[in-house]
Amino acid sequence: MARKGKHSFELISGPRIVSSASFVGEKEGAGPLGAGFDAVCKDDTLGLESWEKAESRMFESAVRLALFKAGLAPEDLGCVIGGDLLNQIISAGFAARELKAPFIGLYSACSTITESMMIGGMLIEGGFAELAACASSSHFSSVERQYRYPLEMGVQPVPTAQRTVTGAGCVLLGKAGRIGENEAAKGPKKECFSHIAVTGGTMGSVEDYGITDAGNMGAAMAPAAAKTISRHFEDTGTAPKDFDLIITGDLGSFGTEMLHELMAKEGYNIEAIHEDCGKLVFGNDPKVICGGSGAGCASTVFAAHFLPKLEAGEYRRVLFLATGALLSPLSTLQGESIPAIAHAVKVEHI
């Protein structure tokens, strides 16, 4: 509950990660992490009228499935905390309408899942919620036409481009020792976690190194990641050796190189313990130049790939920071550079 330094915080009660769920599209399902996702949707419209509606349905489904795995239902939720990349976060907003739970809407671009887990952890530690669904989503087709070009144009990606992940991930946080009031009534718990806690983190601030190329998000976001990681080390008196893994959201291959260089300048070598969800999700697919991105990238990969390893004790302590680029197509047209942010949460095997 104490604040350490200016940006970092501890969660002494260790709000638990109760369960998680991930829904992704076919291309993500065909990647090296495919077997870990809860659902691979072969038709990325889910049979609905638009990609936007499909994305919202994936958001809602991820929350419902995470609850189901824990033998819980939406009415058990203290709140849904989340967002997405679409204007006015309509994926999250319309999903929250269906879930009928208190809703805390966030916008933090691709850093949403860690902003959400940070706020969720603080609300649980503070006694304001016992169960919080932290979720974020993105959809290749809804995002591409909003941020870049109509898909029908078939524009060639630039060499630094990343592919937006189609997917929604939910991390269900619960108060230690108690995951829901009418849990017993709903039957047995399946696929729950019981050894993972969120124990602290570092709030991000907006960093901007003057990158103006919206086709090179990794470079725009790497400085924000570097700043948050360095601050976490400084505020908490830790170093890379204290972590089994540092997981970033969607820096991609170019942004990852840049992060390693920036960290080296700060005097930290994190190369051996760093993984990036964006680099992992599509593997070595040559059509995906620099890796995946999007608010659904870090949330689905963390839910499907890293949480089971934390539960198994394969990792004991990780720092998870999703990175977000806070531009809009309009701010780019108005000549603005790309500001970015990275919120971090510390997640431990207990």
Place this chain on the structure above:
Amino acid sequence: MARKGKHSFELISGPRIVSSASFVGEKEGAGPLGAGFDAVCKDDTLGLESWEKAESRMFESAVRLALFKAGLAPEDLGCVIGGDLLNQIISAGFAARELKAPFIGLYSACSTITESMMIGGMLIEGGFAELAACASSSHFSSVERQYRYPLEMGVQPVPTAQRTVTGAGCVLLGKAGRIGENEAAKGPKKECFSHIAVTGGTMGSVEDYGITDAGNMGAAMAPAAAKTISRHFEDTGTAPKDFDLIITGDLGSFGTEMLHELMAKEGYNIEAIHEDCGKLVFGNDPKVICGGSGAGCASTVFAAHFLPKLEAGEYRRVLFLATGALLSPLSTLQGESIPAIAHAVKVEHI
């Protein structure tokens, strides 16, 4: 710190409202509340290249002025919590870049200021921040061209239309008894409050009564306001008589009527103690059909008009709930109805 019922919460330590600031445009300054605003900007571009840049500058300026009034500076902030109506909340995001403080980006449309004060209050009560700048903004010209039509078209407003407020408001929240670490170093405090605390509130959920007319936001938002007020009464065992005032954000005159009807159906008569920021801001200007709206409406009116009355003890206990319509132009085109949300905070003279 306890949760009462499913949606309401108490803030036992009573995080203080330390100061506030409001920047508005010329039309708002010419209204009946004009004398109360801190700054009336005669040129709504502030001499910058775009309305979007001007809105972001107003957001930043409101935060800086609220800090200045308390003898504080941006480096004293635990966090900036806020958002606006623009795609990817660029007003708040770019302002946060300049302020260099930890940033929690929200999207809750016109309900942003109370979502922000709710989260800020919880973070201070939980010990995660000592000073939080809660802020939101909107700008008639940036919003009109994003949500509706190019201004150059000169489209006639419909009879239920509301005018987006040009303005940014900041409410500075601080831990009781301590408003900043190096406060003494920065000289005397001016225009601070010392008798106002945020003592609780009610989290909103997304409500949708099937309204599809984006020219009638008041009707879309009234059900969300009614639900949150009713829940607050039920969860906390209170009734209209326990409040000096219930302040809504921007229902406007049509939405206000609808709220009164909906509350009557729930068995509550709030007409005598209800004020709406949207109805107040432009007075009886016949060109502004149903009143003001926008994320800057509730924040500037609450900061400039209601907080001084709370400080003076003219009101002892108010429930303040801004209301947000969670649509996007795209969701409207895709045939979706307008979901809405209202987060409430209880603010008391102490």
